[in-house]
Amino acid sequence: MTQRFLFPHERLPEVAETLRHEVRAFLREELAAGGFVPGSDSWMNASPEFSRKLGRAGWLGMTWPRKYGGAERSSLERYVLTEELLSAGAPVGAHWISDRQTGPMLLRYGTEEQRMRFMPGIARGECYFAIGMSEPDAGSDLAAVRTRADRVDGGWRLTGRKVWSSFAHEAHCMIVLCRTSPKDENRHAGLSQLLVELDAPGIQMRPILNLAGHHHFNEVVFDEVLVPDTRVVGEIGDGWKQVVSELAYERSGPERFLSYYPVLASLLGPLAAQIGQANNLADSPLTTAVGALVTQLATLRQMSLSIAGRLQAGASLEIEAAVVKDLGTRFERLLPEQARLIAASAGISLHEGEFGRLLAEAVLRAPSSTLRGGTNEILRGAIARGLGLR
Numbered sequence: 001m002t003q004r005f006l007f008p009h010e011r012l013p014e015v016a017e018t019l020r021h022e023v024r025a026f027l028r029e030e031l032a033a034g035g036f037v038p039g040s041d042s043w044m045n046a047s048p049e050f051s052r053k054l055g056r057a058g059w060l061g062m063t064w065p066r067k068y069g070g071a072e073r074s075s076l077e078r079y080v081l082t083e084e085l086l087s088a089g090a091p092v093g094a095h096w097i098s099d100r101q102t103g104p105m106l107l108r109y110g111t112e113e114q115r116m117r118f119m120p121g122i123a124r125g126e127c128y129f130a131i132g133m134s135e136p137d138a139g140s141d142l143a144a145v146r147t148r149a150d151r152v153d154g155g156w157r158l159t160g161r162k163v164w165s166s167f168a169h170e171a172h173c174m175i176v177l178c179r180t181s182p183k184d185e186n187r188h189a190g191l192s193q194l195l196v197e198l199d200a201p202g203i204q205m206r207p208i209l210n211l212a213g214h215h216h217f218n219e220v221v222f223d224e225v226l227v228p229d230t231r232v233v234g235e236i237g238d239g240w241k242q243v244v245s246e247l248a249y250e251r252s253g254p255e256r257f258l259s260y261y262p263v264l265a266s267l268l269g270p271l272a273a274q275i276g277q278a279n280n281l282a283d284s285p286l287t288t289a290v291g292a293l294v295t296q297l298a299t300l301r302q303m304s305l306s307i308a309g310r311l312q313a314g315a316s317l318e319i320e321a322a323v324v325k326d327l328g329t330r331f332e333r334l335l336p337e338q339a340r341l342i343a344a345s346a347g348i349s350l351h352e353g354e355f356g357r358l359l360a361e362a363v364l365r366a367p368s369s370t371l372r373g374g375t376n377e378i379l380r381g382a383i384a385r386g387l388g389l390r
Contacts, residue, residue: 006320048128101249102175108245195227303327
């Protein structure tokens, strides 16, 4: 039977808007004090010091139970925090993966010992995780992973390679998707997740520089790394089911369309002066071009916010998350180029000032938007399967 996806309208509660004012005040103070320099794609910029400040404010792990270091606040409050940090270009990369998906995964599948061992540190901004999914010969086809874990006394011996592992060189741990039994006709069977502490013997870290020359990607090599049974996440053989549920958190958040928002925000100041000189603002091509971007942005935000509200209610939203990521990352590829064209038409320098700096970063980073977290081609295949179209 053909399925369909839904994005019901979601309204933010008053407590979330109150939090928004608190976060904006915090960010103004940090900027005034030189605590950070706004950046494009800021969730790929890491500052452990900034992450610890968020932890002290109670803004990491904020939806988790207090016994694990959380604040027991709503997913919609967390959403507001996230979009404010991204809109400001704050350097949130150190804690990003841990807060976004590792904590929720441990709450759902982890043991009590794992939760107590790692989640309070994540909530303090002191414990960072990396993702161990993609591989050199697998890419977005996670069912094709070759990294394997063989049963030994007391645990598993892990061998293989992972690539595009953001900030693995600064992380303390990685959740690794691996094969614990041979592949058969069901390609999704025999996969498991292991929690690997990255100071274990047998691990090599190799940097992968992006177009901008920045190091946040890595290749991680596991050479017979011993992982104890206490570090199995969930059940052996349930790795595919666990990963699919985890991807709903990874793919649906505002980072999939707000990564380059600081470029647009920095353009609006000088652009407003140019538009204001037009005789008829409604007929100004610049107004039309900016309006098209803002309209897309508003639509994507509402779709993403809808998923946040439904995830809070316990819904399973893999298809909707894939739709948001597909549309959002295509928008992210579009925004820097459109901003460049708008600025050039308005006579605004492409190379000077805050706008020029942020635009340069965005132009170099935007090509990766439709690759990370699953390529758009793979996402569209998953959407089609979920809708019963293939």
